[in-house]
Amino acid sequence: MHMKASDHDHGPKTVPITFLLEDPEPLTGDASKTEVTCMGAVGENILEIALDNHINIEHACGGVCACSTCHVFLEVGEEVCSEPEDDELDRVEEAPGNQINSRLSCQTVIESESPITVKVPAWNRNAVKEVPH
Numbered sequence: 001m002h003m004k005a006s007d008h009d010h011g012p013k014t015v016p017i018t019f020l021l022e023d024p025e026p027l028t029g030d031a032s033k034t035e036v037t038c039m040g041a042v043g044e045n046i047l048e049i050a051l052d053n054h055i056n057i058e059h060a061c062g063g064v065c066a067c068s069t070c071h072v073f074l075e076v077g078e079e080v081c082s083e084p085e086d087d088e089l090d091r092v093e094e095a096p097g098n099q100i101n102s103r104l105s106c107q108t109v110i111e112s113e114s115p116i117t118v119k120v121p122a123w124n125r126n127a128v129k130e131v132p133h
Contacts, residue, residue, distance in 0.1 A: 010041035010042065010043040011041050011042055011043065013039035014042075014113050015040045015041065015042065015080075015110050015113050015114070015116060016037060016038075016115045017037070017038055017039070017040045017046070017077075017115070017116045017118065018036070018037045018115070018116070018117045019035070019050060019055055019118050019119075019120060020075065020117065021033065021034050021035065021055070022034075022119065023122035026056070027056050028054060036053060038053040041110065042111060042112060042113065043109065043110065044109070044110055045063070045105065045108055045109045046072065046081075046105035046106075046110075046118055047063050047104075047108075050120075055120070057072070058070060059105075059106055063106035064106070065091055065106060065107050066091070068091045068094045068095035068104065070104050070106050071096075071103075072103055072104075072108075072118050072119060072120050072121070073102060073103070073118070073119040074102075074103045074108060074116070074118060075117040075118065077115060078101065080110060080111055080112045080116065081108050081110060081111060081116065082108060082109040082111055085107070087107075088104050088107040096123060097121060097123065105118070
């Protein structure tokens with residue numbers, strides 16, 4: 001299942017976001033790309049921004065908060081992102097290695113302009129993902 005980009009206007013991309021990739025090869029196709037900096041917009045979620053910038057964060061449920069495969073660590077920028085809701089907290093609890101700064105990238109929405117840093121853990125992969133034939 002693939003995430004559909006939201007259909008509302010996000011405005012200009014003015015928020016710098018740095019993705020720290022513990023295992024970049026499956027996410028970008030480039031083993032040397034351990035850090036990617038790009039721009040996001042207020043109103044976008046972290047998963048949308050990652051996918052728009054060719055960072056293939058897993059999202060088995062299509063970004064609807066029904067799994068925990070898009071689990072990331074919000075290293076910097078917690079104060080400029082949406083608060084996690086109960087559904088997200090329930091899903092994060094199921095994720096391996098969850099920490100105080102664990103979030104689902106599909107639910108983490110940028111609310112104001114300030115730099116954000118997100119770490120994508122190496123072990124967070126969908127073990128049952130089907131490979132195209």
